Amino acid sequence: xxxAAFVVIATVAVASALGLILRRNPxxxxxxxxxxxxxxxxxxxxxxxEFLAFAQIIVYAGAIMVLFLFAIFVLIPGKEETGPDPLxxxxxxxxxxxxxxxxxxxxxxxxxxxxxxxxxxxxxxxAGLALLFTDYLLPFELTSVLLLAGMVxxxxxxxxxx
Amino acid sequence: VIPDxxxxxxxxxxxxxxxxxxxIRRNPLVIFMSIELALNAANLALVAFSQxxxxxxxxxxxxxxxxxAAAEVAVGLAIIVAIFRxxxxxxxxxxxxxxx
Numbered sequence: 015x016x017x018a019a020f021v022v023i024a025t026v027a028v029a030s031a032l033g034l035i036l037r038r039n040p041x042x043x044x045x046x047x048x049x050x051x052x053x054x055x056x057x058x059x060x061x062x063x064e065f066l067a068f069a070q071i072i073v074y075a076g077a078i079m080v081l082f083l084f085a086i087f088v089l090i091p092g093k094e095e096t097g098p099d100p101l102x103x104x105x106x107x108x109x110x111x112x113x114x115x116x117x118x119x120x121x122x123x124x125x126x127x128x129x130x131x132x133x134x135x136x137x138x139x140x141a142g143l144a145l146l147f148t149d150y151l152l153p154f155e156l157t158s159v160l161l162l163a164g165m166v167x168x169x170x171x172x173x174x175x176x
Numbered sequence: 177v178i179p180d181x182x183x184x185x186x187x188x189x190x191x192x193x194x195x196x197x198x199x200i201r202r203n204p205l206v207i208f209m210s211i212e213l214a215l216n217a218a219n220l221a222l223v224a225f226s227q228x229x230x231x232x233x234x235x236x237x238x239x240x241x242x243x244x245a246a247a248e249v250a251v252g253l254a255i256i257v258a259i260f261r262x263x264x265x266x267x268x269x270x271x272x273x274x275x276x
Contacts, residue, residue: 020178024186031190031213035197040205047209050190054216057183061227066238070219073242078212078249085253086205089260101269105200112196119188123181137226142235150236157243164247171254 019060027053044082051075063139183224190217204256204268208249215245 026049033046051074058067146154190213197210219238226234260266 016178020182024182027186028189028193031193031197034206034213035193035201035210040203040209043206043209047213050213051216054220057186057220058223060178061183061223063223063235066223066235069239069242073246074212074216078246081249081253082205082209085257088257089205089266108196108199111199112192115195116188116192119191120185123184123188137230137232137235139235141232142226142239145232145236146239150240153240157240160247161243164250168250168254171251171258 016060020057023053023056023060026050027057040086041083044079044086047082048075048079051079063142065139065143180224180228183227184221187217187221187224190214190220202267202269204259204266204271205253207268208252208256212245212249215241 030046030049030053034043034050037043037046051070055067055070055075058064058070194210194212194214194217197213198207201207201210219241222234222238222241226232256266259271263270
C-alpha cells in the first residue's frame with residue numbers, strides 16, 4: 015500500500031520535473047514546479063515529518079513560487095524562447111552528460127554502506143525541530159540575519175536609478 | 177515502510193533533471209526554477225538519510241536549506257529583474273560579459 019502510494023507520488027514528481035524543463039512557457043514551468051514541490055511534501059508526510067511537509071508547502075510552494083510567478087508576469091511580455099537556438103548543437107550534449115550524472119549518482123546510492131535495514135530507529139518529527147533551539151541556536155539566529163540581508167539587498171537592487 | 181534507497185533514487189533522478197534543466201534552457205527564470213528543483217532533491221536525500229541513520233540533524237538542515245533558498249530566490253529574482261531593465265531581453269546567452 016505504502017509502496018503503491020510512493021510509486022504514484024514519485025511518478026507525479028518526475029513527470030512534473032520533466033514538464034518544468036521541457037515546456038516552453040515559463041508560467042507552465044512554474045505551475046509544474048508547484049506540483050513537484052507538493053509531491054515532495056507528500057513524501058515528507060509519508061515519512062512522518064509533518065512539520066517539514068507543511069513548511070515545504072508554505073515556504074516553497076507558497077512564498078517562493080508566488081515570487082517566481084510575480085517575476086514571470088513582470089518580465090515576460092509574451093512567449094519566451096522562440097526562434098532558433100544559436101547553441102543548439104552544444105545543448106544536445108546535455109542528454110549524454112545528464113545520463114552520465116544520473117549514473118554517477120546511482121552508483122553513489124548503490125555502493126554506499128552495506129548495512130541492511132535501519133541502523134537506529136527513525137528520529138521523531140520533533141527531534142529535528144528541538145535541535146533548532148539547542149545545538150543549532152546560533153545558526154538559527156543567523157538565519158534571521160541572512161533573511162534581513164536578503165531583504166535589504168533586494169530593496170537595493172530594485173531601486174530605480176535616479 | 178519504504179526503504180530509503182527508493183527515496184534516494186528519486187532524489188537522484190530529480191537532481192539530474194534539475195541540472196539538465198539548467199543546461200538546456202535559455203530563460204534565466206526557468207534556469208532558476210531548475211536550481212530550486214535540484215535543491216529540493218537534495219532536501220529529499222537529506223531527509224531520507226536522516227530517517228535511515230536515526231539522527232535528527234538532517235531535518236534541521238532541511239529547514240536551514242529552506243530559509244537560505246528563500247533568501248536566494250529573493251536576491252536572484254531581483255538580479256534578473258535588474259538585468260532585464262538594462263537589456264530588455266531575457267536570454268542567458270546574452271550575459272557573456274564575465275565569460276572567459
